[in-house]
Amino acid sequence: MTPYKKLSQIQKVMPLNTLQVDKMEGMTVRNETRVTQFILLGLTSNPDLQIVFFVLFLAMYLLTISGNLLIMVTIYVDCQLHTAMYFFICNLSVLDLSFSTITVPKALVNFFFQSKTISFGGCIAQLFFFHFIGGAECFHLTLMAYDRYVAICNPLRYTTIMNRRVCLLLVVSTWVGGFVHAFAQAFPTLQLSFCGPNEIDHYFCDAHPLSLLACSSTFASKTADLVNSGTLTLGCFLGVFISYVYIITTVLNIRSTTGRRKAFSTCASHLLVVTLFFGPSVFTYMRPSVTFAADKMLSIFYNVMTPWLNPFIYTLRNEKGKAGKQLENICSVAG
Template sequence: MAQRNLTRPSEFLLLGFSEEPELQPLIFGLFLSMYLITVFGNLLIILAISSDSHLHTPMYFFLSNLSFVDICFTSTTIPKMLWNIYIQSQVITYEACIIQVYFLMLFAGLDDFLLTVMAYDRFVAICHPLYYMVIMNPKVCRILVLVSWAISVLHSLLQTLMVLRLSFCEELEIPHYFCELNQMVQLACSDSFPNDLVIYITAVLLAGGPLTGIFYSYTKIASSIHRISSAQGKYKAFSTCVSHLSVVSLFYCTSLGVYVSSAVTHSSNLHSSATASVMYTVLTPMLNPFIYSLRNKDLKRGLKILFEEACCILHWT
């Protein structure tokens, strides 16, 4: 029997990680803990940077923006998943699914562009240190962030509008814990070739372009560090890049892992893509604050100042 087309379905079913009832409390507790760590960790980074005037520099300006985006990125998916587990439901409305797709694409794109901007910041700091404050002045920093927002907003709007043109069949089960773009396109009964084409082209441009920029920046950085005569100077220059390189590697490796997993996933293992997606939607935003704070003396000082101010406020209240 042919499936009946539904141009605008009322809801989708998010299958999540497992349908076993006994595993739901464990999944709920695990993801609630990871979400709270992500929110509070990134919030502490933002507050530490804002409270310490020594951290009002381009590098930490971009880092605070990255922390804000990571909070929003995780908040797009995890609260809905936790609520569904709590009420023992797998339902998400069509409208909520479209909104989730939009904001997922928006914040994923912003993560990508901000990491590229931060690589450019390190390139200028190491390769052109005498002109650093001239090139990376506050106006330029704000423009770089605004351009990142503008491109990400337009891209996510394009992808969302492309999804809105699709009609869907009766089987609306998404083997994921959120409305993932590729999974939604695969559920369509109408011609999805334009969607696949747009996804492919934008992935090449908006992922390959920033990655090329990051690679070029670090090629120049490596060349500049190699020309430094003293070992201490080399170590100091390289140490300013270690945290960013770690985050870039984590972001791109986990994202690549998700798409490789999706490509090789068969119907017998529908939940593997959802499990792989945890790496870049939850784990990477959660680890970013730890990566940037563990080896950063300036940020540790900012966190210390923040805690001292908080203790003083609590003492006087």
């Protein structure tokens, strides 16, 4: 029997996702089981708690959709809201809606059904788009802090600096930055070999839980995860922090108590959103790769709760004549 015939017979009895390692007459064939799907363990294995999480996630997701869509429609139809600040709020609503849609529908399916599987390609796609939209939102929140800085520290030049062309370019740059971040995050993970356990201790696919299942060296992947995501979250957080140092310094120099109150009220909603989004993100991605059960719960803040709360926060804080009343109606629906 020739080596080629022997090899063909071996491959006939092997599964499609495995290759056989054997040395025969100078030939070596690889034996490596390739994982074709993963199992998402979710937040809990308790059936009763799964029902509770299903109801909570579904309610928050539906409110996220309705609240953010209403904000986008209101800003689009009302000419009074065609300003830089509301343009940025509208784009934030697009990001929030997209961010939740990447992970929440799959989590709802896993809570409701016993099958919790996700294909290898679907897992990598979820990881990529999670970091794509998440990175774009990090950049966008930093951009909104810069917008508030210009509005408060350079009010006379605000319309000149933040003109329509500049605003559009800045928003496009946040999406491009998110794409670059996602590619740098997903590519090292895609190079890993998965040939053993396929149970992900999370309710969505992320780089750190996936790296724990790899059967090849994870040094490059873990380094990329820590450096890339850590640098992004910390860099954007510092950008927001520096902007607000200048803002607070300027506001404190305002003699009028009413003026100071209005200036702080303008920034309060953004500060609250930044705290809810960056707080858990910095803790998750700026530490060494150690498994903590709290990570799954913390991810709910920036992945589920923040997109749900943003419509309520911004519609509650931002009042502008007729637009303020319209946005308060949104608040009653989204909150």
